[in-house]
Every structure is written in structure tokens, then in C-alpha cells.
Amino acid sequence: MTGSLKFAAVGTVVAQRTFPALDREDLRRYAEASGDQNPLHLETAFARGAGFDDVIVHGMLGMALLGRLLDEAFPAQPLLHFRSRFRNVIPVGRAIVCKATLTASDGGVADLALAAATEGGPVAIEGSARLLVENIA
Amino acid sequence: MAIDRQFIGYSLPPFTVTVERERLRQFAVAIGGWSSGGDEDRAPPTYLKVIEGEDNSSRKILAALGVDLRRVLHAEQEFEFHAPYRAGDRLAVERTVSNIYERKAGELEFVVVDTLIRQSSGALVARTQQVILVRNAAPVTT
Numbered sequence: 001m002t003g004s005l006k007f008a009a010v011g012t013v014v015a016q017r018t019f020p021a022l023d024r025e026d027l028r029r030y031a032e033a034s035g036d037q038n039p040l041h042l043e044t045a046f047a048r049g050a051g052f053d054d055v056i057v058h059g060m061l062g063m064a065l066l067g068r069l070l071d072e073a074f075p076a077q078p079l080l081h082f083r084s085r086f087r088n089v090i091p092v093g094r095a096i097v098c099k100a101t102l103t104a105s106d107g108g109v110a111d112l113a114l115a116a117a118t119e120g121g122p123v124a125i126e127g128s129a130r131l132l133v134e135n136i137a
Numbered sequence: 138m139a140i141d142r143q144f145i146g147y148s149l150p151p152f153t154v155t156v157e158r159e160r161l162r163q164f165a166v167a168i169g170g171w172s173s174g175g176d177e178d179r180a181p182p183t184y185l186k187v188i189e190g191e192d193n194s195s196r197k198i199l200a201a202l203g204v205d206l207r208r209v210l211h212a213e214q215e216f217e218f219h220a221p222y223r224a225g226d227r228l229a230v231e232r233t234v235s236n237i238y239e240r241k242a243g244e245l246e247f248v249v250v251d252t253l254i255r256q257s258s259g260a261l262v263a264r265t266q267q268v269i270l271v272r273n274a275a276p277v278t279t
Binding site for chain 1: 160163164166167168169170171172174181182183186187190191206207208209210211212213214215216217218272275276277
């Protein structure tokens with residue numbers, strides 16, 4: 001994949017992967033590992049009290065999937081910048097489609113637009129990343 | 138309830154975090170796997186959020202601002218990577234509320250928290266920005 005970013009045309013989808021649905025156990029594990037114990041992700045009653053049908057996936061867990069997409073597709077390209085806007089909640093039990101599109105490539109860096117959407121549903125995370133394409137030693 | 142704009146500029150006392158290999162391993166499992174390029178001391182990019190959230194720092198900021206946790210959602214997160222870090226490093230974390238603004242006539246308020254993460258030498262590892270959405274109009278029940 002190393003050459004693909006350098007020579008890809010702007011507008012090309014340069015990486016895409018569907019991650020399997022997350023369940024409550026995944027959220028419990030992420031809460032423990034990340035330290036984000038917000039009950040919105042762990043307790044159904046709390047999530048309902050906050051206006052949701054059930055517990056929702058940590059936004060940062062969705063962003064971590066985008067990070068995995070980048071790492072797996074471009075392992076040799078260091079990440080310079082990584083941003084996410086959490087636009088819709090990710091429910092449990094739905095596969096998550098992650099996609100990276102090249103938006104600019106210039107001066108040894110590549111800019112990507114990122115999206116994570118629940119399968120058949122709305123875009124939950126809209127993001128961007130800047131990768132170093134050419135390491136000038 | 139509107140958040141007092143006097144909290145713009147509010148900083149938590151700086152704290153330090155030692156990056157632990159076992160925590161990195163647990164985090165890698167929790168995100169469903171991480172290749173780490175064969176280097177188990179290398180963290181996934183979003184691990185910076187764990188570092189900045191140590192010392193219960195996000196909850197401390199919300200508590201200082203008087204925000205009800207049930208009204209809060211994570212709106213945005215941004216990482217600017219300056220230098221790598223690895224397990225064993227001791228990092229200094231400084232978090233500051235850089236802005237508070239509203240939308241929809243105060244129905245929604247946004248709290249922007251800027252964070253600097255440095256090596257103990259002072260060298261910058263990362264700048265991050267977290268935007269917290271406070272849903273003032275949301276019906277919350279206990």
C-alpha cells in the first residue's frame with residue numbers, strides 16, 4: 001500500500017473496511033481499558049434517562065476503528081494529524097463501515113477524509129487525517 | 138443552565154502519566170486488535186485520549202463547570218502528533234478550557250478543552266482538542 005497514497009488520484013477511496021458490530025461486553029472492555037466509565041456506555045437505565053434507547057458506543061471506540069483502518073492500510077506512513085466529529089451515535093449491534101478518501105496530496109503529505117457509518121445507517125463519525133507519505137531522511 | 142463563561146481559561150493542575158505496557162496491551166485488545174508494527178511499546182493513535190483523561194481529568198473539568206454528566210456528549214476530538222512516545226515514558230499533561238460557546242439560543246453549549254502532552258524533558262509529544270457538547274434542553278430523568 002505504500003505507493004498507493006503517493007500516486008492515488010484525489011477523490012479515490014484509499015481504504016475501506018467493515019468492522020463487526022460491537023456488543024455491551026465490548027463497551028465494558030473499552031470502558032475498563034480506556035478509563036472512560038461514563039454510564040452512558042454501560043448502563044441501559046442511565047442511557048434511557050439521557051434520552052437514548054440503549055447504551056451507545058464510546059465515540060472514541062469508533063475513532064479507534066478509524067485509527068485501525070489507517071494503521072492497517074498505511075503502516076509505514078506516520079500519522080501527523082487525526083480528527084473526528086461525532087455526528088450521530090453508534091448503537092450496539094450494528095456493523096460499522098469505515099472509509100478513507102484521498103482529498104489532497106502534496107509536499108510529502110496526504111490528506112484523507114474519514115467516515116464511519118453504521119451499516120445501512122447514517123454517518124456517525126466524520127473525520128480527517130494527515131499522513132506523512134515521504135520520509136525525508 | 139448556562140455555563141459561566143468565566144471558566145474560559147480554566148486549567149486543571151498539571152498531572153503526569155506513566156505509559157504502561159500492560160495498559161497498552163489491554164487497550165489494543167479493547168479496540169479489537171492493533172498491529173503496532175510489531176512493537177508492543179507503541180500505542181494506537183487514540184491512546185492519547187486515555188492519557189489526557191487520566192487522573193479523572195475530564196470529569197473534574199465538568200464538575201468544576203457544574204455540568205450534569207447526563208447532558209454530555211463527546212462532539213469532537215483532534216490529535217496533532219509531534220513526537221512518538223512509548224511504554225515506559227513519563228508524560229506531563231496540561232488541560233485548559235480554551236472556549237465555551239452556544240448554539241440554538243443556548244439549547245446546546247460546547248466546551249473546548251485544549252491539552253498539551255509533553256515528555257518529562259519538556260519536548261512536545263502532542264496537542265489535542267476535545268469538544269464536549271452539553272445538551273441543555275435534553276429531557277433527563279433520574
